[in-house]
Amino acid sequence: MTIHRTSNQVQTDSMATGTPPSDRETRSPAADANQSMDVRINGEPRSIPAGLTISDLLTHLDVRSSRVAVEKNRTIVPKTAHDKTPVEPGDTIEIVSFIGGG
Secondary structure (H helix, E strand, O other), X not given: OXXXXXXXXXXXXXXXXXXXXXXXXXXXXXXXXXXXXXXXXXXXXXXXXXXXXXXXXXXXXXXXXXXXXXXXXXXXXOHHXXXXXXXXXOOEEEEEEOOOXX
């Protein structure tokens, strides 16, 4: 990326040409796989990779998503929203497993 300086302004090539920036330029630092964030999972403080969804978190924790209910900050997250719901720094996540029997 080239930086153009005009008086006190700084422009990137994408700003100067009107072309959209690349994915690398628009990604937030939290999306970087090398970063982590702190959350609470079932009452325990944990450090997890940044940028995970609920579905990604369950995979990261080796939890089978078909047999759990997930609550994020005291709100139930429907299974249909697991792929779209981001886990954010400071979130409180509760994962409840269903166990059959009698």
